[in-house]
Amino acid sequence: MGLSFNTIQFHAERCDGCGECLLACARAKSGTDELAHSRIRILPAEIEPASFPGSAGPFELALCRQCADPKCTTECPAGALSKNATTGVIDWDGEKCVDCLLCTVGCAYAGIAYNPVTARVAKCDTCDGDPACVRACPHEALEWRTAAQIFNAVGEQEDLFVRGLAGCQGCNSELLIRHTLRRVGPECVVAAPPGCIPGMGTVGFNGVTGCKVPIFHPLLTNTASMLAGIKRQYTRVGRDVLMLALAGDGGAADAGFASLSGAAGRNDPMLFICVDNEGYMNTGMQASGVTPYGSWTSTTPVGESLHGERAEAKNLPVIMMQHNCSYVATASTGFMEDYYAKLDRAIAVAKTGMAYLHVFTPCPTGWRIPPEHISAVCRMQVRTNFVVLWEYAPDTGLRLTRPVDKPVAVEEYLKLIGKYKHLSPEQVAHIQHTVNEKVAYLQQMARHARKVEHA
Amino acid sequence: MPHSQYLIVGSSHAALEAATAIRLHDAEGSVTLLTREHRLPYSPTILPYIVSGRSRPEEVTLRDEIWFAQNGVALRRNSEVVRVDPATQSVTTAAGKVWTYDRLLLATGGTPVMPMVPGLSEAKPHVLHTMDDAIALRDAIKQARSAIVLGAGLCGMHVAEGMAKAGLQVSVLIRSRPLREYFSPRAGNLIQAAFAGNGAQMLVGRTPAAVERDGDGCAVTLDDGRTVAADLLMVGTGVTPAMAHLAGSGLETGRGILVDDRMRTSVAGIWAAGDVAEARSFWGGKTVNGILPGAVEHGRIAGADMAQDAALRPFAGAMGLNTYHYFEHHAVSVGLGGQLPDTGEFEIDEQVDAGREKYRRIVMQDGRLVGFASIDDFADPGVMWQLILRRIDLTVMKAAFLAQPQATARRLMSRLWR
Numbered sequence: 031m032g033l034s035f036n037t038i039q040f041h042a043e044r045c046d047g048c049g050e051c052l053l054a055c056a057r058a059k060s061g062t063d064e065l066a067h068s069r070i071r072i073l074p075a076e077i078e079p080a081s082f083p084g085s086a087g088p089f090e091l092a093l094c095r096q097c098a099d100p101k102c103t104t105e106c107p108a109g110a111l112s113k114n115a116t117t118g119v120i121d122w123d124g125e126k127c128v129d130c131l132l133c134t135v136g137c138a139y140a141g142i143a144y145n146p147v148t149a150r151v152a153k154c155d156t157c158d159g160d161p162a163c164v165r166a167c168p169h170e171a172l173e174w175r176t177a178a179q180i181f182n183a184v185g186e187q188e189d190l191f192v193r194g195l196a197g198c199q200g201c202n203s204e205l206l207i208r209h210t211l212r213r214v215g216p217e218c219v220v221a222a223p224p225g226c227i228p229g230m231g232t233v234g235f236n237g238v239t240g241c242k243v244p245i246f247h248p249l250l251t252n253t254a255s256m257l258a259g260i261k262r263q264y265t266r267v268g269r270d271v272l273m274l275a276l277a278g279d280g281g282a283a284d285a286g287f288a289s290l291s292g293a294a295g296r297n298d299p300m301l302f303i304c305v306d307n308e309g310y311m312n313t314g315m316q317a318s319g320v321t322p323y324g325s326w327t328s329t330t331p332v333g334e335s336l337h338g339e340r341a342e343a344k345n346l347p348v349i350m351m352q353h354n355c356s357y358v359a360t361a362s363t364g365f366m367e368d369y370y371a372k373l374d375r376a377i378a379v380a381k382t383g384m385a386y387l388h389v390f391t392p393c394p395t396g397w398r399i400p401p402e403h404i405s406a407v408c409r410m411q412v413r414t415n416f417v418v419l420w421e422y423a424p425d426t427g428l429r430l431t432r433p434v435d436k437p438v439a440v441e442e443y444l445k446l447i448g449k450y451k452h453l454s455p456e457q458v459a460h461i462q463h464t465v466n467e468k469v470a471y472l473q474q475m476a477r478h479a480r481k482v483e484h485a
Numbered sequence: 486m487p488h489s490q491y492l493i494v495g496s497s498h499a500a501l502e503a504a505t506a507i508r509l510h511d512a513e514g515s516v517t518l519l520t521r522e523h524r525l526p527y528s529p530t531i532l533p534y535i536v537s538g539r540s541r542p543e544e545v546t547l548r549d550e551i552w553f554a555q556n557g558v559a560l561r562r563n564s565e566v567v568r569v570d571p572a573t574q575s576v577t578t579a580a581g582k583v584w585t586y587d588r589l590l591l592a593t594g595g596t597p598v599m600p601m602v603p604g605l606s607e608a609k610p611h612v613l614h615t616m617d618d619a620i621a622l623r624d625a626i627k628q629a630r631s632a633i634v635l636g637a638g639l640c641g642m643h644v645a646e647g648m649a650k651a652g653l654q655v656s657v658l659i660r661s662r663p664l665r666e667y668f669s670p671r672a673g674n675l676i677q678a679a680f681a682g683n684g685a686q687m688l689v690g691r692t693p694a695a696v697e698r699d700g701d702g703c704a705v706t707l708d709d710g711r712t713v714a715a716d717l718l719m720v721g722t723g724v725t726p727a728m729a730h731l732a733g734s735g736l737e738t739g740r741g742i743l744v745d746d747r748m749r750t751s752v753a754g755i756w757a758a759g760d761v762a763e764a765r766s767f768w769g770g771k772t773v774n775g776i777l778p779g780a781v782e783h784g785r786i787a788g789a790d791m792a793q794d795a796a797l798r799p800f801a802g803a804m805g806l807n808t809y810h811y812f813e814h815h816a817v818s819v820g821l822g823g824q825l826p827d828t829g830e831f832e833i834d835e836q837v838d839a840g841r842e843k844y845r846r847i848v849m850q851d852g853r854l855v856g857f858a859s860i861d862d863f864a865d866p867g868v869m870w871q872l873i874l875r876r877i878d879l880t881v882m883k884a885a886f887l888a889q890p891q892a893t894a895r896r897l898m899s900r901l902w903r
Contacts, residue, residue, distance in 0.1 A: 071895065073892060073895050073896045073899060074896075090895070090896050090899030090900065090903075091899055091903075092895045092898070092899065099509075101781070101867075104498070104502055104781045105777060105778055105781060107528030107529075107530035107531040107545070107547075107777060108528070108531055108534070108540060109544070109545055109546060109547055126540070126544055126545070128531065128534045128539055128540055128810075129810045129815075130530065130534075130808060130810055131808035131810060131815060131817065131866075132530070132777055132778070132807075132808055134808065134863075134865055134866050134867055135778050135806050135807075135808060135817075135819075135866045135867050135870065136778060136781070136867055137865070137867040138867045138868060138870070138871045138898070138902065139867070139868070139898060139903065140865040140867070140868050140894075140895050140898060143863065143865055144815060144863040146861075146863065149813070149815070
């Protein structure tokens with residue numbers, strides 16, 4: 031497995047073109063305020079925007095991408111450019127470079143360019159892993175993404191699911207469960223109640239398992255209570271084995287709720303993960319208790335009198351928080367650093383109490399999303415505050431793990447998804463209103479937690 | 486009889502890129518490079534910098550032994566291929582060794598063209614084709630006070646510049662104008678002026694009529710009857726595809742080895758790439774495009790096709806692509822540069838600023854960019870290349886593009902193919 035590398039991410043929608051990053055780069059690289067030395071370029075866009083999801087903001091970026099399969103290196107006749115196998119940076123050797131500029135022909139992204147002041151090419155070297163531009167940005171429009179380190183670390187751990195699970199194209203839940211089980215490790219028992227996760231083959235077919243650790247297929251109704259009993263038996267014989275539930279929202283919020291609520295109330299030691307795709311997507315896209323208002327499903331159709339789901343979704347993670355179990359958090363596969371931080375905490379907690387992770391997982395098939403747009407939808411779900419990332423523990427209270435100020439309008443999220451295609455402007459306004467209410471409630475909880483902490 | 490599943494003749498950019506592309510898709514199959522060189526791979530493009538002393542031969546290798554070992558690619562040096570026999574799927578080296586192959590790539594590059602001038606061959610002029618040539622020329626310059634350069638292509642101009650900087654009295658014979666494939670007459674004048682300003686004698690419009698040895702040096706009689714004498718003579722009048730080893734192979738050739746958009750030759754199991762291949766021109770027809778970025782493109786496609794990589798994207802067509810750094814100046818040329826085709830209507834925006842410090846020429850056709858060239862006015866050639874290849878309609882932003890080509894092209898890049 032090849033190494034992944036950290037990278038600078040640009041959030042165009044947060045950029046206001048202040049130029050602090052250019053100045054910081056010029057200072058870091060030349061010790062002067064001469065902007066010609068800057069290797070990052072922010073470009074105000076005055077052209078017609080192309081239509082693709084995830085694009086926002088009037089500013090564009092030209093910066094070396096430290097390509098995995100770089101072309102600048104192949105165009106260099108002097109051997110002056112090379113991909114550093116340790117850092118992933120394309121290193122430029124000024125001693126070897128003959129200033130022929132052929133690298134600038136190879137790069138289609140203007141990532142290596144001519145600096146007229148030095149009369150040499152210049153490119154981003156990520157400041158040895160601490161980019162000055164990222165530190166200088168007052169708007170968090172530049173972000174140093176370190177998810178690569180997580181992928182490298184997890185890549186070293188054994189994949190405990192078999193090859194060839196058959197999820198729908200574009201579905202992120204296979205990514206989620208494979209990474210989760212690598213992190214949990216082999217000392218565990220997995221429960222996968224009816225839903226997409228057993229449906230894709232994790233519990234196996236015809237007497238053959240789909241998993242390298244013990245996995246079983248409880249009823250929708252008894253997942254948490256079965257795990258609680260198995261855990262007690264292991265404790266009795268003196269073995270430290272983690273109980274892991276990989277349930278859908280039906281197996282957690284609806285039919286599974288009685289046993290989940292009971293186990294949470296007793297704080298039974300387990301890690302219960304709800305993979306929330308907002309309905310019964312495995313069995314024909316029926317609505318569940320967490321299906322959002324306005325959604326088309328096969329049981330909430332769109333016609334003359336009905337315009338999708340009429341009820342509001344219940345906020346299951348908040349309900350779980352009210353059980354006072356040891357740890358509750360929300361997460362998204364669009365924000366893996368955030369997910370891993372929570373997963374590590376949850377694994378530690380699950381030795382002694384209940385950890386509940388609620389992961390929002392958009393469904394390409396049931397929500398009518400082109401598979402290649404799923405990751406963009408995951409990110410937009412969070413950027414619009416439709417999904418808020420937070421965590422809770424009884425001693426610290428609720429903490430938002432990603433800022434909720436400056437959200438994108440929720441309409442930008444809804445229009446990416448087929449199941450909301452029919453929404454009227456009034457329905458969109460209603461959804462925006464409930465999102466605002468939900469955010470205000472969570473902010474209040476977070477403020478309360480900080481007050482208690484300071485008291 | 487040694488056998489390699491993938492056998493590559495050559496060891497420069499096209500050959501190395503093909504080996505890389507093969508390894509991206511096939512980790513197992515045996516890959517062997519046969520090169521007539523006794524050195525590790527280097528780029529022909531670096532040779533003028535060896536001559537000038539800017540680069541040292543041992544520091545410009547494109548791949549080291551470690552790379553070959555790590556990638557499971559064998560490099561066989563001193564193995565010049567003299568015969569290709571598709572019937573037995575084999576090649577023969579000058580030493581008589583026979584290699585068999587499953588798939589063969591010919592990436593043999595070019596050989597210098599020697600103009601038909603009386604006395605020229607006998608005068609044993611310097612050429613700049615191999616590292617050994619470069620080292621010989623570098624050492625000869627140290628002993629010389631004057632030099633004559635025949636030809637004003639990139640190679641000749643680079644060498645002439647190095648000689649002028651080393652203090653030699655340099656005369657450059659230019660048949661038409663410098664770098665005419667890449668730059669218009671006005672740009673050519675600027676380049677020429679920089680050379681004249683640095684003490685080089687630019688003999689424009691002149692061709693050699695005869696060459697004689699003159700003691701340790703030589704004397705060149707020009708077509709106008711004048712005679713120029715110098716300690717050194719260097720010929721840089723271009724290269725032609727190296728195809729001597731193809732006699733009897735049955736491969737279809739034109740100016741070079743004819744290939745399709747997957748770099749396949751007319752014979753099954755044989756590919757060709759780089760300066761030896763005659764492939765699609767972006768502007769129609771076929772062309773031998775002897776440039777480094779072209780060789781890389783060819784090599785990547787040939788290697789991917791040889792390894793049956795489904796991700797292969799067929800060749801989009803060759804165009805002029807070059808950068809040129811001379812004295813304190815830098816120039817770039819992308820697409821249609823020095824010479825426009827006779828067919829079609831072009832809009833040309835060519836500007837030389839009053840102080841003659843900057844030059845820019847933008848050529849458009851049907852609202853699309855087809856050529857960009859500049860001197861001391863940098864705009865990312867890699868981005869311009871994509872704008873041409875993708876045939877991006879610039880009609881709505883033409884004014885912005887003409888006023889600020891670099892910034893506008895970068896914005897388009899970020900919008901369209903980031």
